[in-house]
Amino acid sequence: MSTTTRIAPGVIRVERKPLSFAQRTYLPQVLSGMFVTIRHLLKNLFNMKGLPTISYPEVKRVYSERFRGRHILTTREDGTTRCVACYMCSTACPAECITIEAGEDQRTREKFPVRYDIDLLRCIFCGYCVDACPEDAIYMTRDYEMAIDTRARSVVGLRDLVVPPNFPEAPMGWRPYYGAIDKHGTAGGTGIGQPLRDAPFKETAPPNPDVYRGV
Numbered sequence: 001m002s003t004t005t006r007i008a009p010g011v012i013r014v015e016r017k018p019l020s021f022a023q024r025t026y027l028p029q030v031l032s033g034m035f036v037t038i039r040h041l042l043k044n045l046f047n048m049k050g051l052p053t054i055s056y057p058e059v060k061r062v063y064s065e066r067f068r069g070r071h072i073l074t075t076r077e078d079g080t081t082r083c084v085a086c087y088m089c090s091t092a093c094p095a096e097c098i099t100i101e102a103g104e105d106q107r108t109r110e111k112f113p114v115r116y117d118i119d120l121l122r123c124i125f126c127g128y129c130v131d132a133c134p135e136d137a138i139y140m141t142r143d144y145e146m147a148i149d150t151r152a153r154s155v156v157g158l159r160d161l162v163v164p165p166n167f168p169e170a171p172m173g174w175r176p177y178y179g180a181i182d183k184h185g186t187a188g189g190t191g192i193g194q195p196l197r198d199a200p201f202k203e204t205a206p207p208n209p210d211v212y213r214g215v
């Protein structure tokens, strides 16, 4: 406690009361803090079900269907990536963390990414790349476990991003929703209102291994 006295305009004198012996030892404060800690410890020990925390990683939270986690690049039924290296996602990316290099398939003249890198330490997980993609090629899954031990590993490429055809939808997070449409037997296309086009390769043609595996 202290008292103040105005001794001149804009000047005050502060007189502090001396601390008692108990206050100077800090013992009452320490004991009161320990009491609060022990009270919570005992309360939680005997009421584990009421704990607000979870035992991660054994127990994991279920996040929204639209959660924006790790990215994936989707694949057509013939094994090629849906991405046509149009640079729309990298142009829309506010963090400028997507690097794409385009190649051209000699059979179809279609472009595809020979390099597609995302720097996850720069990414702000805004989902703009997913919104910008005209090919349904990039989604954000609900996978949030992206711990890394070196700066270099924060940059993920085709090898990490491309998923096999018919990747199960359950783990997917944010991606555009165009309503219930049947895309079976088609490649590319962006949904309702967009003309669907034929698959770029004949049924018998092998997928371009470089596209599928990543380089």
Ligand code: SF4
Pocket: 089, 092, 093, 094, 095, 096, 097, 098, 118, 122, 123, 124, 125, 126, 127, 128, 129, 130
């Ligand atoms: S989520 Fe946002 S910041 Fe991350 S790569 Fe996509 S557009 Fe860029």
Ligand code: SF4
Pocket: 082, 083, 084, 085, 086, 087, 088, 089, 090, 100, 132, 133, 134, 135, 136, 137, 138
């Ligand atoms: S992911 Fe989509 S927007 Fe990005 S380059 Fe590929 S096709 Fe274009």
